[in-house]
Amino acid sequence: MASLRDFLVRIIYEEIRGILGKDRAFDVRPRRILMAGLFGQGKTTTSGKLARFFQKKGVRVGLVAADVHRPAAVDQLEQLAKKIGCDFYANRAERRAEVIVQEALAKFPAHIAVIVDTAGRSGIDPELIAELTRVKQVLQPEETLLVLDAAMGQTAGRSAAAFHQAVGLTGVILTKIDGSAKGGGALSAVSVSGAPILFLGTGEHLDELERFDPTRFVSRLLGMGDIQTLLERFEELSDKEGAQKAAEHLMSGRFSLRDMRAQLDSLGQMGPFSKLMSMLPSFGGAKLDEQQIEGTQVRLRRFRAILNSVNTAELDDPHVIKGERIHRIARGSGQRPQEVRALLKYCDSTRKAAHGIATNRKLRRQLERQFSGGAPPA
Ligand SMILES: Nc1nc2c(ncn2[C@@H]2O[C@H](COP(=O)(O)OP(=O)(O)OP(=O)(O)O)[C@@H](O)[C@H]2O)c(=O)[nH]1
Ligand SMILES: [Mg+2]
Numbered sequence: 001m002a003s004l005r006d007f008l009v010r011i012i013y014e015e016i017r018g019i020l021g022k023d024r025a026f027d028v029r030p031r032r033i034l035m036a037g038l039f040g041q042g043k044t045t046t047s048g049k050l051a052r053f054f055q056k057k058g059v060r061v062g063l064v065a066a067d068v069h070r071p072a073a074v075d076q077l078e079q080l081a082k083k084i085g086c087d088f089y090a091n092r093a094e095r096r097a098e099v100i101v102q103e104a105l106a107k108f109p110a111h112i113a114v115i116v117d118t119a120g121r122s123g124i125d126p127e128l129i130a131e132l133t134r135v136k137q138v139l140q141p142e143e144t145l146l147v148l149d150a151a152m153g154q155t156a157g158r159s160a161a162a163f164h165q166a167v168g169l170t171g172v173i174l175t176k177i178d179g180s181a182k183g184g185g186a187l188s189a190v191s192v193s194g195a196p197i198l199f200l201g202t203g204e205h206l207d208e209l210e211r212f213d214p215t216r217f218v219s220r221l222l223g224m225g226d227i228q229t230l231l232e233r234f235e236e237l238s239d240k241e242g243a244q245k246a247a248e249h250l251m252s253g254r255f256s257l258r259d260m261r262a263q264l265d266s267l268g269q270m271g272p273f274s275k276l277m278s279m280l281p282s283f284g285g286a287k288l289d290e291q292q293i294e295g296t297q298v299r300l301r302r303f304r305a306i307l308n309s310v311n312t313a314e315l316d317d318p319h320v321i322k323g324e325r326i327h328r329i330a331r332g333s334g335q336r337p338q339e340v341r342a343l344l345k346y347c348d349s350t351r352k353a354a355h356g357i358a359t360n361r362k363l364r365r366q367l368e369r370q371f372s373g374g375a376p377p378a
Contacts, residue, residue, distance in 0.1 A: 023214055024171065024196040028057045032114045032139050036132055036167060037147035038159070039120035042175035042201055044073055046147050047117040048080030049201065049209035050173075055086055060112040062087030064104040066097040066135060067119040077117050083206065087112060098134040105139070114139070124159070129166045136167065143170045146195065150177045150186040157189025164195045175201030178208070258315040260347050261307045302339050303346070309333035318347055 033050065037043045047063060054061040063081045065088070067073035074090045081088035089104035101116055108114060116139060121128040136144065146163045148156050160172055172190050177183045177200045190197055191214075202208045307315075309332040314321050321329065321344060330337040 024198060026143075026171070026198050026211065028054055028059055028113075030059060030111045030113045031142040032116075033143040033145060034116050034118070034132070034136060034139055034141040035145055035147055036118055036163065036169075037120055038124070039122055041120065041147045041149045042173075043120060043147045044076050044080070044117050045204070046173055046175060046199075046201055046209070047077065047115050048084060049206055050199075051081070051086050051113075051115055052084050052206045053209055054113045054115075055084060060087070060109070062089060062104065062108045062112050062114050064088075064101055064114060064116040065090040066100045066116050068095050068097050068100070069119040073117070073119070080206070096134075097131055098138045101135055101138045116141070124162050124166060132167045144168060145170065145198065146172045148172055148174055148186065148190065150174045150183040150200075151179070153185040154189045156186040157193050160190045160193035160195050164193060169195040171196050171198035173197075173199040173201060173209075174212070178202045256316050257307060257310055257318045257343075257347055260343075261304075261315070299342075302335050303343050305333045306330075306335055306340055306343050318344055 035043050035047050035050075044067070051061045051063050063077055063084075063086060065074040065077045067077075071092065074092060078088055078090060087108055089100070089107055091100050091103055094100050094103075097118060104116075105114065116135065118132065118135060119128075144167060146160060146169050148159060150156065152159065156174070160169070163169055172193075172195045174183070174186055174190065174197055177186075187197065197212045197214075200210045200212050202210055306329060309329050310321070314325075321340070326337050326340045330340050333340075
């Protein structure tokens with residue numbers, strides 16, 4: 001039986017999911033990967049973890065020690081390579097990182113994955129950028145990954161954005177997520193920086209590297225978090241009967257624009273989205289990007305305006321809205337046609353996703369257990 005709570009979880013899910021960005025594929029095949037980052041963030045350890053990750057999937061891999069500033073870093077990487085049993089290249093006499101990389105590429109067999117560990121700095125200075133740029137020219141990496149300590153919290157976002165601008169990142173690896181209370185802040189901050197999070201470092205050991213999958217992450221977050229307060233607030237504020245009806249529709253796969261209007265109204269009554277998010281412990285204290293919040297708010301306002309210009313038949317069956325009618329609704333509501341299309345698309349994806357929840361017995365059981373106050377699923 002569908003409930004108000006399923007409905008709310010669905011809304012929260014959509015919103016967090018929107019913030020965390022798209023899932024990005026990561027190919028495990030012979031490719032060249034450049035690791036970058038500041039002092040002590042976990043570059044060398046993570047280079048080793050990534051090498052292990054490739055090897056476990058049957059892809060031969062070579063580690064390159066291109067940290068020319070700290071001799072101990074070369075030994076550290078060599079130790080890791082020995083443990084993993086992968087190829088390794090270093091040249092302790094060479095001071096130019098790009099030359100080491102060139103030598104490594106010449107020495108390694110042609111079709112193996114290559115992971116280059118570079119030197120850290122205390123800040124993103126011109127010297128660091130110049131070195132990374134030279135290495136990039138020689139390596140021509142398919143992936144340029146920034147290694148960031150999750151304990152940086154909110155400031156991780158700024159760091160990611162700065163690196164992204166300076167050297168062009170294809171992804172971020174957040175490390176030490178195991179020991180950090182600020183992991184949620186780092187996650188949300190980095191997510192809005194434009195560089196996708198690809199992996200999480202969850203411990204000091206070589207195997208403690210996880211693929212970051214936003215969809216799975218949000219499900220887990222909702223499974224763990226104490227969202228009781230949020231639910232209580234929702235029940236206090238919402239038009240229970242209306243919302244319950246909407247929830248039933250949602251779960252039955254007959255979600256219409258009318259249901260969507262009810263959803264937006266309930267959401268509106270709950271107050272600003274930023275406050276909602278701060279009730280989720282994992283995002284506790286995490287200040288979301290102002291623009292992001294503003295964007296959500298603006299979008300909701302636009303959607304409401306559009307819904308006011310839709311007639312009764314259309315509220316019940318959004319599929320009849322097409323062609324010239326889209327333009328007329330847009331004009332009538334003072335919005336652009338693409339906003340009308342966005343609303344229709346949102347309604348459609350909500351309907352499909354909700355139907356997915358309704359028909360996924362395992363997930364439903366999990367939700368039910370959680371809401372009945374039982375122990376959260378592991
Ligand atoms: N708990 C935990 N510790 C980690 C993780 N990743 C790295 N570390 C630890 O963080 C410390 C620094 O890691 P390194 O890999 O040496 O960092 P680095 O960025 O290469 O450091 P520099 O080369 O000095 O700039 C080490 O003690 C690692 O064991 C992680 O995911 N979890
Ligand atoms: Mg290092």
